Amino acid sequence: MGQFILRRTGVMVLTALCLTFIVFFMTNLYPNLEKLAKTQGNFRMTDAEVSSYLERNGYLQPMFVKYGQWLGVLPGWTLNSEDGITGRCVGPTPVPAEIAAEAPRFCGVLQGDWGQSTVFKEEVGGLVMKRLGNTGYLMMWVLIAMVPTALIVGVMAGMREGSGLDRGLSTFSIMTTATPEYVSGVIFIAVFTSSTVGLKWFKGTATAAMEQPTFENFFLPVITIALYGMGYIARMTRASMTEVMTAQYIRTARLKGVSFHNIVIKHALRNALIAPFTVIMLQFPWLLNGVVIVETLFNYKGFGWLLVQAAGNNDIELLLAVSVVSVIVVLVTQLISDIGYVYLNPRIRIS
Numbered sequence: 001m002g003q004f005i006l007r008r009t010g011v012m013v014l015t016a017l018c019l020t021f022i023v024f025f026m027t028n029l030y031p032n033l034e035k036l037a038k039t040q041g042n043f044r045m046t047d048a049e050v051s052s053y054l055e056r057n058g059y060l061q062p063m064f065v066k067y068g069q070w071l072g073v074l075p076g077w078t079l080n081s082e083d084g085i086t087g088r089c090v091g092p093t094p095v096p097a098e099i100a101a102e103a104p105r106f107c108g109v110l111q112g113d114w115g116q117s118t119v120f121k122e123e124v125g126g127l128v129m130k131r132l133g134n135t136g137y138l139m140m141w142v143l144i145a146m147v148p149t150a151l152i153v154g155v156m157a158g159m160r161e162g163s164g165l166d167r168g169l170s171t172f173s174i175m176t177t178a179t180p181e182y183v184s185g186v187i188f189i190a191v192f193t194s195s196t197v198g199l200k201w202f203k204g205t206a207t208a209a210m211e212q213p214t215f216e217n218f219f220l221p222v223i224t225i226a227l228y229g230m231g232y233i234a235r236m237t238r239a240s241m242t243e244v245m246t247a248q249y250i251r252t253a254r255l256k257g258v259s260f261h262n263i264v265i266k267h268a269l270r271n272a273l274i275a276p277f278t279v280i281m282l283q284f285p286w287l288l289n290g291v292v293i294v295e296t297l298f299n300y301k302g303f304g305w306l307l308v309q310a311a312g313n314n315d316i317e318l319l320l321a322v323s324v325v326s327v328i329v330v331l332v333t334q335l336i337s338d339i340g341y342v343y344l345n346p347r348i349r350i351s
Contacts, residue, residue, distance in 0.1 A: 008338065012331040016324075023323040024067050027316045033059050035314050040118060055079075058088060070115075070320065072108020089113075109324065115317035119309065124321045128306065132325065134210055135295070135302035138221065139287045146226035147280055150233035151273075157234070158241025158272065159264060170238060177231030185224045185297045192220065206298035221298045225291060229283055236279045241272040274341065281337035285330040 026032075037053040038045050045053070054060050058069075058077040068074030069088055076088030084094030089107035107113040114124035157169040192201045202216045209217040244250065245268055253263050292304035299305075303322070310318040 005335070005339070008335050012335065015331060016327050019327045020071075020320070020324055021067055024070065024320060025063060027319055028059070028063065028066060032314060032316065036118065036316060039314060056086070057092070068108075070108050072106050072110035072113070074108075075105040076107050114321045117310075117315050117318045119313045119315045119318065124317050127318065128303075128321050128325060131301060131303050131306040134300065135288065135291060135304065137213070138218075138225075138291065138295075138300065138302060139284070141218070141222045142225045142229070142287060143283070145222055146230045146283075147233065149226070150230040151237055151276065153230070154234040154237025154276065155241050155264070155269065155272070157238040158245060161242045161245070166238075170235070173231040173234040173238070175231070176227045177235070179228065180293075181224050181228050182293050182297060184227060185220070185294055188220050188224060189297075206295075206300040210301060221294050221300055224298075225287070225294050229286070233276055233279055233283070237272065237276045240275045241268065244268045244272045247271075277340055278337050281333045281340070284333045285326065288326060288329050 033054055034050050036059075037050045041049065041053060051060070056079060058066070058079070061069075061077060065074060069076050076090075078085055078087035078090060078100065081094060084096055085100040086092055086094050087100070087103070089103045089105065090100045091103075104111070112125060114128070116122070117124050117127055120127055153169050153173060157166045157173075160166050202220055206217060206221050209221075250263060250268060253267055254260075258267075288303060291302065292308055294300070295302045295304040296308055303325075306318070307322050309315070310322055
């Protein structure tokens with residue numbers, strides 16, 4: 001198991017490097033850099049002024065050099081001018097040579113320096129962690145509401161295949177999965193919060209939930225996301241449970257007189273949870289980036305909202321940081337999924 005984890009970790013690092021370089025390459029194409037220069041200056045800038053801005057900020061270096069500096073494996077760029085020295089590690093404000101000499105040579109992601117957001121004018125690392133914490137709190141309550149409910153629905157439907165209960169729960173699962181978040185979210189807002197035709201059950205807003213979450217201001221975004229993801233897990237659990245209940249060892253247990261309750265709990269449930277476990281782990285990257293619509297709809301300023309702001313405003317440093325976090329979450333959840341799959345299914349052996 002240790003060698004397996006080490007091998008997978010090595011593959012994860014190589015995959016992360018490849019994916020981050022692709023994102024870095026796409027965001028640092030010249031049209032994007034030109035748009036960034038005009039956004040920071042003015043849209044009437046000439047080509048010469050754009051080139052001057054990009055050169056002053058180190059954007060005209062070779063792509064691999066810029067990537068190495070951003071990653072923190074190459075020394076940061078510096079620029080001498082009449083006013084002083086500027087650079088990636090020194091800062092955008094010119095300083096004397098004595099002060100610039102005290103600045104670190106390496107200042108990239110590996111050193112914990114994610115750069116500065118050109119839109120929010122804040123350090124990218126702190127900004128991402130703050131919004132990631134908001135989304136993490138939302139994800140926690142979504143998982144608490146979604147996973148147990150989906151497993152119960154799937155197990156109950158799979159225990160009685162073909163019955164009225166199975167058909168009813170399966171129909172409910174399909175309906176929740178087939179209804180996008182932006183549809184159910186709008187319906188919930190219109191029904192439960194509207195002052196004209198709604199029931200006015202929830203008076204708070206998701207924006208207030210960032211500071212002081214309550215049932216009134218946090219329930220609707222949680223249930224909107226949970227309903228959409230619950231159906232897929234329930235359907236997968238139902239299919240797995242149905243397959244397990246028709247297995248030979250379940251028939252043998254029935255012939256021996258084992259009670260139906262013990263058959264389900266002690267024999268069928270563990271094997272039936274192997275496939276849903278993988279699906280549940282895949283919900284983490286989906287929740288991290290798939291809540292974009294819900295966070296935008298309810299104006300909840302989390303990680304998905306930050307991603308929209310970074311992409312819409314061409315905030316290169318912020319967009320790169322959001323991409324790195326997304327890649328890490330996907331790769332780590334895949335590793336945990338593989339390890340958990342081995343433990344849940346003893347028949348699988350790592351060669």
